[in-house]
Structure formats: C-alpha cells, structure tokens
Amino acid sequence: MCKTILVTGSSGQLGTALMWALPAHGYHAIGLDVAASATTTYVGSFYDASLVRQVFTDNDISFVLHTGTLHTPHIETHTKQNFIDTNVSGTLLLLEQAVASGRCLAFIFTSTTSLFGRAFSSVPGQPAAWIDETVVPLPKNIYGITKIAAESMCELVHRQSGMPVLVLRTSRFFTGQDNVEETGWTTSKDDNRKVNELAYRRVDISDVVDAHICAMEKARGLGWGTYIISAPTPFSRDAETLRLLDGEAPTALRTILPAFENTFAKRGWSFLARLDRVYDSTKAIIELGWKPRYTFEAALAAIDEGKDWRSDLAVKVSQKVGPRRMQSHEPHTVLWTGVALKALDVSDSCALTKSYLEDVLDCCQWLTTVIIARCTDIKGRVESKLLAA
Ligand SMILES: NC(=O)c1ccc[n+]([C@@H]2O[C@H](COP(=O)([O-])OP(=O)(O)OC[C@H]3O[C@@H](n4cnc5c(N)ncnc54)[C@H](O)[C@@H]3O)[C@@H](O)[C@H]2O)c1
Numbered sequence: 001m002c003k004t005i006l007v008t009g010s011s012g013q014l015g016t017a018l019m020w021a022l023p024a025h026g027y028h029a030i031g032l033d034v035a036a037s038a039t040t041t042y043v044g045s046f047y048d049a050s051l052v053r054q055v056f057t058d059n060d061i062s063f064v065l066h067t068g069t070l071h072t073p074h075i076e077t078h079t080k081q082n083f084i085d086t087n088v089s090g091t092l093l094l095l096e097q098a099v100a101s102g103r104c105l106a107f108i109f110t111s112t113t114s115l116f117g118r119a120f121s122s123v124p125g126q127p128a129a130w131i132d133e134t135v136v137p138l139p140k141n142i143y144g145i146t147k148i149a150a151e152s153m154c155e156l157v158h159r160q161s162g163m164p165v166l167v168l169r170t171s172r173f174f175t176g177q178d179n180v181e182e183t184g185w186t187t188s189k190d191d192n193r194k195v196n197e198l199a200y201r202r203v204d205i206s207d208v209v210d211a212h213i214c215a216m217e218k219a220r221g222l223g224w225g226t227y228i229i230s231a232p233t234p235f236s237r238d239a240e241t242l243r244l245l246d247g248e249a250p251t252a253l254r255t256i257l258p259a260f261e262n263t264f265a266k267r268g269w270s271f272l273a274r275l276d277r278v279y280d281s282t283k284a285i286i287e288l289g290w291k292p293r294y295t296f297e298a299a300l301a302a303i304d305e306g307k308d309w310r311s312d313l314a315v316k317v318s319q320k321v322g323p324r325r326m327q328s329h330e331p332h333t334v335l336w337t338g339v340a341l342k343a344l345d346v347s348d349s350c351a352l353t354k355s356y357l358e359d360v361l362d363c364c365q366w367l368t369t370v371i372i373a374r375c376t377d378i379k380g381r382v383e384s385k386l387l388a389a
Helices: 013-025 049-058 080-101 113-119 142-161 187-198 205-222 239-244 249-256 260-267 282-288 296-304 312-321 330-346 354-388
Strands: 004-008 028-033 061-066 106-112 129-131 165-170 224-229 277-279
Touching: 004 013, 013 028, 013 205, 013 312, 028 049, 049 080, 049 354, 061 080, 061 205, 080 106, 080 142, 106 113, 106 142, 106 205, 113 129, 113 142, 113 165, 142 165, 142 224, 165 205, 187 296, 205 224, 205 282, 205 312, 224 282, 239 249, 249 260, 260 296
Parallel strands: 004 028, 004 061, 061 106, 106 165, 129 277, 165 224
Antiparallel strands: none
8 A cells, every 4th residue: 555645835846746646656645734735734833732633643654755844935924933833833733633643653854955044155265165955054044043943843742752763954955946136147148057066065855755755765774864855966075176266166076077068168157266065965865875866067068969857846835936037126026917917907918028917827826725724823822722721
C-alpha cells in the first residue's frame, strides 16, 4: 500500500511541486494550506491545533514534508509575532502531532540558506565565503531567526521522541520573474541572473523535490541532520578561487568552464564580477544520495541545444504561481488592485490587455491568501481563548 505524506504549504511553489510529483514516486499526498488551490486538501492553518489533530486522525500519515512558512516577502506585511506563531509554534505543533500519532516515520523540515545572513561579508574586498554545514548561521531578519528556532525545535523533538527529523536548508528556487528594482537586473536579463545563480546560490525546484524524496527515504538511517540543498557549484574551495570570486569571477569560471563565454556571448549575457558566497551541497549528495540534475553546466548545455535551462516542473510551477514581483510589493499591490478593480467596474469597454488582467488576478489571489491567513490566525486565537475561558 502506498504511504501517505502530509505536505504543508501545498498551495505554494514547493508545496505545489511536491503535490504534483509525489504520486509518480508511489506516494499518496495530502496538502494543508491557508490558501485554497487545486493541490490543497485541507484549507486552514498548521497553527490551528484542532485542524492539525483532525488531519492526523483522518489520515494514516507516514511522512510530513513541512514546507509552509511565512518568508521574505512577508517581512513587510506581517508582525514578528506572526512569524513566531507560524514558523516556530506552527512547526512545534506539527512535530508534536506527528509524534503523538505514533505512525509518522519521519518529518522533513524545509529551511533556508538565508539563515546564514551575516555569516559572511557582502562588502567587496573579502574573498567569497564557502558555506557548508559547518558554518554557524547568523540570521539577519525575523524570517531567518524563526527558521533557526524551528530547526532547533526539530532537533529537540527528535532527541526526545526518536522520530527521525531532517532539515533541508534550500537555496533560492523561486520560479517566477524577480523584482527588477530589488535585483537591478532587467526583465529580459532575468534568465541570465538565474543561470548565474545556479553556479553558487540557486537550485531548480525539481531538484528540491528530489532532495525531499531522498530525505524521506534516508531519514530512518540518519535520524537527525541538516543539509544544504543548492545546485552543485563548479567552483572549488581553494584560496585562489575564493580570492578571484571577489571581483574577477569570470576569470575563475573561465579556467574551469571556458565554453561558458561562447554560450553567454550568443545571448548577450554576462557573468557576475563578484560572488560573495558559494553554497556547498556535497553533504546532501553523499548522505542523502541526492542527484541534482539542473546544474550550471547542465544549463549551459541546454542553452547550447536551444532548450529551456529550467526543469519542466519549474516551468509548470511558474505558470501557476505567477511573477514574484507581486509578492515583493504587497502593500502597494493592495492599493493597486483596488484601483485596477475600480477601472474594471467603471468601464467594461476599456481595452485591457491580457497581461494586465493576469496581473490583477495575481493581486486578487494574493489578497485572498492574506485575508484567509489573517482570519485563520484570529480564529485560532479566539478559539483557544474560548477554550481557556
Ligand atoms: N522560494 C524560495 O526561493 C525559497 C528559498 C529558500 C527556502 N525556501 C523555503 O522553501 C519553503 C517553501 O517556499 P515557497 O517558495 O514554496 O513558499 P510559498 O510562499 O510559495 O508557499 C508557502 C505556503 O505556505 C502557506 N502558509 C503560510 N502560513 C501557513 C499556515 N499557518 N498554515 C498553512 N499554510 C501556510 C502559504 O499560504 C503558501 O501557500 C519555505 O519553507 C521556504 O522557507 C524557499
């Protein structure tokens, strides 16, 4: 009989990708998210104790893949307490429920490399930092702080209960167009930027899905562990390479992959002059048996063959979730949505382009998510106050 997996954050990017991919690997997946979508089975919060209890009672859950979170885009719109409730208390609730069920074989927590934050200098004049699991994280915001706290909660519950828990610190994999003002890269250069990042701080969402599957399969033997999940870097750790990466990164790359220049030149692309860090995912490759396929070298080969450098899964997810720039300007987005909807109201006959309408739809979806999240949060608090009264 196929095993049942609970995926939290099942309407989000990674959650969606997992919900789509798991059945082909012989798993039955159920999704929990505050935002409704075709990949979500239970609409509600993992910070809602009665709902989480019900999910574990209704289903024989063998694994939890906990991807749901508040993250960077929410820093502007949510309070620190919201982050603690969702990322720390919500994770604890899920861990304890998984242990209490007595049937959960392993809990996989999706964390982030952004918790390394201040562990390296982003100021030019320093060699690039080599980041592996031995580096002590120094989070720079509430997102990183709550992810570290949740990781510690995972370790505590593992030590006390024996339930295998693995933490996957993934680098960036968001699939949509990024915010131009934040990155300084124009829309037409977004692919150039993302392929550059594959060399040191990005991973394809399909490889992230595979890492979660490997983690489930290896969790029993490993018990506890944290793993960096990032596309394997073409760079090596020697002092000369790390020095070159501070201002002469194309020179360092030319010595390893001279063909990159030809591929980039045909597209009018450039490689970054300076890389401030390099994520090393060797431990995951060795201990989890993870075989990442969408590397920097693979991207060059795909481009040379005139193919998309991304996985099919990444393309499919990007079509579902839309552009990331919508999330990055959330407060302004609310106002903009109001104006756009008013425009729709006043004139049905005005010529609105398809992309304009799609943008409005994105904003509406975002508003729905936020309103549901806030109401679920308030509902949970009122219910617990009622219980205590
Ligand atoms: N996107 C990236 O590039 C990236 C980079 C590093 C790490 N990560 C990690 O990967 C994981 C998935 O990220 P993503 O990009 O798919 O995020 P996402 O924002 O696309 O999805 C997160 C989902 O969690 C849901 N959620 C939030 N609070 C909830 C709650 N209380 N109960 C139930 N659902 C809730 C949201 O509605 C959303 O659908 C996260 O843990 C994140 O920290 C992401």
